[in-house]
Amino acid sequence: MDRTRRFSRPPGPLSPPPRLLAALIAGVVAAGGLVASAQTAHAADTELARNGGFEAGLDGWSCTAGSGTAVSSPVHGGAKALQATPAGGDNAQCAQSVTVQPNSTYTLSSWVRGSYVYLGASGTGTTDVSTWTQSAPSWQQLTTTFKTGASTTSVTIYTHGWYGTGAYYADDVSLLGPGGDPVQLPAVPTGLTAGSATSSSITLNWAASSGATGYRVYQGGTQVATTSGTSATVTGLAASTAYTFQVSATNTAGESAKSAAVTASTTSGGGNPGGGGLPAHALVGYLHASFANGSGYTRMADVPDSWDVIDLAFGEPTSVTSGDIRFTPCPVSECPGVESTADFKAAIKAKQAAGKKVLISIGGQNGQVQLTTTAARDTFVASVSKIIDEYGLDGLDVDFEGHSLSLNTGDTDFRNPTTPVVVNLISALKTLKAKYGAKFVLTMAPETFFVQMGYQYYGSGPWGGQDPRCGAYLPVIHALRDDLTLLHVQDYNSGSIMGLDNQYHSMGGADFHIAMTDMLLTGFPVAGDSSRMFPALRPDQVAIGLPASTNAGNGYTAPAEVTKALNCLTKNADCGSYRTHGSWPGLRGLMTWSVNWDRFNGGEFARNFDAYPWS
Numbered sequence: 001m002d003r004t005r006r007f008s009r010p011p012g013p014l015s016p017p018p019r020l021l022a023a024l025i026a027g028v029v030a031a032g033g034l035v036a037s038a039q040t041a042h043a044a045d046t047e048l049a050r051n052g053g054f055e056a057g058l059d060g061w062s063c064t065a066g067s068g069t070a071v072s073s074p075v076h077g078g079a080k081a082l083q084a085t086p087a088g089g090d091n092a093q094c095a096q097s098v099t100v101q102p103n104s105t106y107t108l109s110s111w112v113r114g115s116y117v118y119l120g121a122s123g124t125g126t127t128d129v130s131t132w133t134q135s136a137p138s139w140q141q142l143t144t145t146f147k148t149g150a151s152t153t154s155v156t157i158y159t160h161g162w163y164g165t166g167a168y169y170a171d172d173v174s175l176l177g178p179g180g181d182p183v184q185l186p187a188v189p190t191g192l193t194a195g196s197a198t199s200s201s202i203t204l205n206w207a208a209s210s211g212a213t214g215y216r217v218y219q220g221g222t223q224v225a226t227t228s229g230t231s232a233t234v235t236g237l238a239a240s241t242a243y244t245f246q247v248s249a250t251n252t253a254g255e256s257a258k259s260a261a262v263t264a265s266t267t268s269g270g271g272n273p274g275g276g277g278l279p280a281h282a283l284v285g286y287l288h289a290s291f292a293n294g295s296g297y298t299r300m301a302d303v304p305d306s307w308d309v310i311d312l313a314f315g316e317p318t319s320v321t322s323g324d325i326r327f328t329p330c331p332v333s334e335c336p337g338v339e340s341t342a343d344f345k346a347a348i349k350a351k352q353a354a355g356k357k358v359l360i361s362i363g364g365q366n367g368q369v370q371l372t373t374t375a376a377r378d379t380f381v382a383s384v385s386k387i388i389d390e391y392g393l394d395g396l397d398v399d400f401e402g403h404s405l406s407l408n409t410g411d412t413d414f415r416n417p418t419t420p421v422v423v424n425l426i427s428a429l430k431t432l433k434a435k436y437g438a439k440f441v442l443t444m445a446p447e448t449f450f451v452q453m454g455y456q457y458y459g460s461g462p463w464g465g466q467d468p469r470c471g472a473y474l475p476v477i478h479a480l481r482d483d484l485t486l487l488h489v490q491d492y493n494s495g496s497i498m499g500l501d502n503q504y505h506s507m508g509g510a511d512f513h514i515a516m517t518d519m520l521l522t523g524f525p526v527a528g529d530s531s532r533m534f535p536a537l538r539p540d541q542v543a544i545g546l547p548a549s550t551n552a553g554n555g556y557t558a559p560a561e562v563t564k565a566l567n568c569l570t571k572n573a574d575c576g577s578y579r580t581h582g583s584w585p586g587l588r589g590l591m592t593w594s595v596n597w598d599r600f601n602g603g604e605f606a607r608n609f610d611a612y613p614w615s
Contacts, residue, residue, distance in 0.1 A: 001286055001313060001364045001399060001445070001490075001593045045107075045176045048098045049157065050253070052110075052173035054080045060096050060254055064160075064528070065502045067092035076111040076139045076171035082159070085167040088503040089456070092168070093160035098175055099252045102152050106177030109143040110159060112136055114168030121175075122156045125149020139171070154252045186212035186249035188256045194264030195231075199239035200538045202264050204247070205231045209256065212249035214531070218258060220244055222581055224523050226531050235481075236523065236536025238586060240268045277439070278357065282308040283609045284443070284488060284543055284591035285598065286361060290314055290330050294551065295596035297335040300347035300358075303595055306606035309357045309443070309486070310595065311397045315387055316367040323369070323376030325362055325383040327391075345391055352394065357441050360387050361397035368402045371424035380428045385435065395441030395485070396432060398476075400425075405450060405472040407462035414454075414463075414526060414534060417475035426479040433483045443486040445545060445591065446473040448494040452516055454534070455524040456498040463527040471526060474534055481537065488543040488591035491516050492555030499578060500524060507555030510564035513544050515578045517569055522581040539586035548592040549601035559608040562590070566612055585614070 050060035055078050057070040068084040075081040084092035100106060102125070110119045112133060119142040120130030131144040148155065157175055161168040191207035204217060208230050217225040217232045220243065225232045237243060242265045246258040287303060288295065289312040303310055315327040332338050339347065348358050362384065363369055371377045384396060408419040417423055433440050454463055454471020463471050477487060491513050496504040499515030500522065506512060523536040546562065547553030557565075567574035572583040590609055592598060598605040 001361075001401075046179040047174060047176060048100065048106075048179045049173050049175040050096060050098070052175075053078045053171060054082045058082075058094070061094050062096065062254070063094040064092065065090040068094045071169075074113060074139075074169060078171075081169050081171035083167050083169050084159070084161060086161045086163055086165055089163065089498045090502045091160045091163055093158050094170070095156050095158035097154055097156050097252045097254065099153060099179065100148050100155050101178045102148055102150050104178045105145060105147045106155075106175055107143065107145050108157055108175050109141060110173040111139045111141050111171045112159070112169065113139055114161065115165050116162035117142070117168040117170070118158075118160045118162075119144065119170075119173075120158055121146055122158070123152070124155050125152030184211060185253045186210060186251050186256050189215065189247045189249050189259040192245070192247050192259045192262045194245070194262050197264060197266050199267050200237050201233050201235045202237060202243065202245070202266060203231065203233045204245055204262070206247050206259065209249035211251055212256075213251045214249070216248045216250060216255065218246045218248070220581070221246075222522065223525070223533060225535065226533055234535075236521065236538050237266050238539060238582075238584060239266050241266050278441075278485070278588070279308055279355075280540075280586070280588075281614050282486075282543065282589040283606060284309040284311065284486065284589065285548075285595035285606075286311045286313045286593050288313055288330070288594060288596045290316075290328055292330055292335045293596075295594070295600040297330060297338060298596050298599055299337070299339050300344055300351065301339070303351065304599075304603065304606060305354070306603075306610050307356065307595060308589075309359065309441070310351065311359050311361040311399075311443070311445075312391075312393075313361050313594070314364040314367050314399070315360045315362045315384070316364070317369050320368050321370050321372050321376055323371055323379035323383070325369070325380060325387065327360055327387045348391060348393070352392075357394040358391075359395045359397045359441055359443065360384065360391070360393050361399050361445070363399040363401055363404060365401050367399075369400055369404045370421050371428060372420050374424060374427075377424040377428045381431050381435075384428075384432060388436070394439070395436070395443070396429075397443045397445060398425075398429070399445045400473075401447060403469065405476070406468035407470075407472050408468070409462060411462050412532075414471070414474040414478050414532065417479075419462075422472065422475050426476055429476075429480055430483065433480075440483075441485045442480065442483055443488065444473070444477065444484065445488055445490055446477075447490045448497050448516060450474075451477070451489050452497050452519050452524075454526050455500075455519065455528065463529075463532070474526060477537075478534065481535070481541075484537075484541055486543055486588060486591075487520065487537060487541055488545040489516065489520070490545040490553075490593070491557075492545070492547050492553040492593075494555060500581070501578060503578075505578065508557055508561075509576075510557075510561040510568065510574070511576045511578045512555075513546070513557065513562070513565040514568050514575065514580060517542060517544055517565075517587070518578070518580045521569075521584050521587075539584035540588050542584075542587060543589045543591045544587075545591040545593075546605075548594060548598035548605040551600065552593050552597035559604060562608060563612065570614065
């Protein structure tokens with residue numbers, strides 16, 4: 001969050017990349033493939049592509065967003081060909097996993113028709129390859145070669161089109177090279193049963209499937225988990241609710257059919273395992289405590305009773321990598337009428353006596369924090385503890401922005417991060433939680449770029465993300481999900497973001513908040529890879545972040561639209577074009593930047609929250 005107007009940062013880098021630029025980049029990457037000629041396979045080479053002529057429909061192939069189908073015309077050979085149509089933010093990629101041998105050379109080819117048609121292979125263990133044609137009004141063959149790495153036993157071959165273009169066609173896809181007997185699909189899992197349940201989770205068990213190397217767990221038809229074992233615990237569920245589950249088995253040949261379904265219910269439960277003692281529905285606001293801007297200074301004692309969580313903005317680092325955090329109340333020279341430190345502390349105690357929680361928020365737009373070393377981590381813990389103890393605060397809000405969190409190339413598993421700034425932050429927060437115990441309130445306010453964008457991007461870089469910050473909060477959120485009181489992603493200054501419907505949603509309307517929040521409550525594949533499924537959060541852990549007024553941020557949402565978003569998410573009513581994957585009456589509430597801007601705007605944001613009929 002910004003010390004000035006929240007829209008001061010240009011939203012451009014957070015918007016979808018321009019189509020033309022992306023196409024040019026793709027063309028440069030694939031240029032070598034354009035001049036490659038078909039190579040004759042060696043005598044020992046084997047055809048490894050399964051159903052490359054699509055005579056068996058899409059058997060063996062998986063197409064994104066349901067974009068592919070087998071058609072009888074036009075075809076290059078046989079009776080069928082693939083037709084795939086990009087739509088919205090989807091490029092109509094159709095792919096299959098193929099078993100290969102290490103340190104071996106393979107030739108990939110396909111006949112294609114259409115505009116901007118791509119053919120490629122990923123996961124080669126060496127250099128992934130692709131080739132493309134800008135325009136093929138009649139059938140044209142694309143060919144490329146690659147060598148597998150020393151330990152590579154499986155690669156993914158694919159075709160795709162480009163965003164916003166028409167349908168493309170592919171036929172006679174071929175992968176020639178050393179291979180053995182084709183891998184068969186694993187058997188359908190049997191014996192699926194529901195085990196122990198809590199108010200927010202259900203454990204599932206099933207028998208091992210012949211030929212399986214992994215399993216996918218589905219909740220109501222939506223994949224929610226992957227595992228290599230024969231059990232899984234599905235989390236992020238609502239209390240006293242029935243859910244239906246199925247399991248499929250996977251290996252390099254693909255995915256089996258889903259098992260017979262089993263239905264189980266969560267317990268009634270209650271409370272918030274993450275701590276905090278918040279009301280069932282809470283209003284969170286940032287208080288400009290260390291600086292002044294056009295919104296004016298608000299004394300702690302003058303914060304309206306509507307606010308359940310008050311985040312002191314900001315504790316800031318003495319340097320980017322020191323880990324040393326300091327909080328200094330706004331000086332009288334900058335904030336005329338500021339209370340004394342003694343009065344400030346007394347007002348905090350009064351708010352707490354009234355049931356409110358007061359936190360120190362670390363970071364903001366200008367407060368970049370990078371815990372690059374364990375020494376910085378330890379300094380962070382000590383200095384934040386000192387602030388909490390001195391002012392008698394209830395916990396910590398993590399508002400890291402900018403380049404505070406970025407992922408190193410190769411850091412591809414949010415469950416086991418390796419980037420030091422991420423690993424050290426997780427360790428520091430766990431240490432603080434352990435020090436203060438169940439009463440400790442831990443909240444996070446990342447931008448959508450750091451969370452939901454982890455679903456949108458794929459390609460090169462971390463998660464396949466096109467920016468090292470893309471989805472960089474995901475390992476932190478996942479590691480702290482049992483300790484996290486609230487996640488309130490900033491649904492503003494974001495540009496357009498892709499939802500689980502594979503469509504882009506724009507800020508400022510109910511659909512944007514519905515789509516972004518549905519992702520958190522449903523879970524989503526990281527970088528479009530269903531094997532890396534980010535689990536859902538509990539509804540009581542999630543609040544929607546919005547600017548309090550047009551002055552406070554780019555993406556202001558009118559009260560009527562906020563009400564529509566809450567109606568859709570909590571009551572499955574007033575939903576627009578985006579259809580949620582459930583309804584969550586236990587959604588915790590709203591967060592806003594800021595208390596000051598809301599007071600400047602006559603208290604409109606808080607009034608709308610107070611008037612909302614949650615039940």
